[in-house]
Amino acid sequence: MKSNCNKIFILSAIFLMAFTACKQVVVRVDSVPSNTPANQPVYITGNFNNWDPGDEKYLMLFNPIDSTWSINLPPGIGTVEYKFTRGDWTTVEKDICGYEIDNRRIVLGSQDTVTDQIASWNDLDPVNCPRITIVIDSIPGGTPMDGVIAAAGNFNAWNPNENGVFRKDSIGRYLLTIDRMPGISELEFKVTRGDLANSESDEFGNFIPNRKVKFGLQDTLEIAIDGWVDKPSKSFSNRVIFIINSLPKSTPPGEEFYLISNLNNWTPSDRNYIFQKNKQGQYYYPFPRKKANLEYKITRGPWTTVEVDRYGFDISNRVVNLQEADTVFLNIAGWKDLNNPFDYEVTLKIEKLPPTTPIDADFYLAGDISGWNPGKNRYRFQMEQDGNYYLNIPRGGHMFGFKITCGSWRSVEVDRYGSDIPNRNLMFENADTVVIDVANWKDIPPLKPGRVTLVINELPVTTPQTDHIYLAPDFNGWNPGDKNLIFQYLSNGNPFITLPAKNGSTEYKITRGNWGNVEVDENGNTIDNRTLNYGFADTVYIQVAGWRDYGGRY
8 A cells, every 4th residue: 555655646746747847937027227228129048048148039028018028938847047138248137236146046837927127237327226336546645644535415414424434445545335315316425534624626726516426327436536625736826827717619629728928928839838738628827926917818829819809809918917816717709710700699509408308309499589489490509510509699689588499388498307497598798609508308307207205405493393394285185284294304304205206297385284384485475386397306305485374484
């Protein structure tokens, strides 16, 4: 009897193994990085196909209905190891910050369907990395070697405390890893020597703009420190620094610029007075400080290339007191050999466009001058060799208002939060070339629906510390005291609330629990509903000026 039982057990095991070996496992991918190129294939590769990353037999099938990829693995027994690619090993999947991952594994027969998510691709920047590592690969000579190097920014309330201290690695670089905080999509910071009074500067000791980098675009940011505000890397205390702040659009690339003056006998092309170029791309010349008035002009070499005004006419000599001056910024309006004396036009230049801008988009000026027509061909910008878009308009009157569109009011420019912006204003008499940066287009939100965080970074001093702050939106029937919509607090004390994003927009106001305590302006007057436009920012900063029950008093 025992022998028959053993036979039955063995036959059952063989039957089970045979049944399992015939079953196919479905591998499904339901999420890929948002920067995955459209219409590119996704492959699975593993020990079942000798790790061929572009094997057409293992091209995954895309389902446009739910935006997933799937494939049936061949039947068998044992453990399958695999990874995903877009056709070769340069495009293999990586982790959320772009680092190598272990092979994925499936025990065949243990489950019918396996669902995976791809975090990033090897050849593309990671888009959801929750941290950034800042690497300082050079610091100015003379930096105290035993001092602290620390970052101050929006991640630590601009306090260069222990959370912002860089550590030094074995090759002398300074490193600091910063985790993304709730409600912060962009890291803004400066490097200091432990105090904002000792923050980084340009090589001349001048303050520089805050550094900015978006979380998710890259996991490592390499920077160089050119100077400290209290210890510039170059000592120019006995020099007056001339910096060319702007050049005419007509300036040929690669030109040299000379300072000619009464102190060099007005000799053009004197290479002792040629401007140098710093790391920020600015041209500068350090002139020896002395008890003298310097009369001077700028040329590109001979007198035929001397600077002129925006109409092409000669200008008076520039004058500076070399004993009193420190830094002199120069704006060059035109060159004698390149200007038309009868140029009575103003040039508009679009220098920055949103990343979401369609490749084949056209751009128009809509304003007083065009009858506010959003797509009039006469006012369409033209792209030139430098990749920027230009439009020349006749000079006339004193001022006109305008906006930039992609051809219709549906595609007009908006601010970074997707809200309408005031009309731009151009003063003809002060303008030659006007540079325009477009933040967003009304019809193209830059972000996919996900979550959006509202951060209140300014509250009235009258705000009772014991009161809750509430969101009163249209989607909850304008309930001013909804317990599901109470603001929480960041480590720096700013109230915040995170909402699921969707299409369209939401109108809302801020309250302290009822309409008698609703926000007002600083004079106690009722304000318009705020508008949250989904898809334009994952963090929106707002300021509350006053409360109704305190009469708006700050």
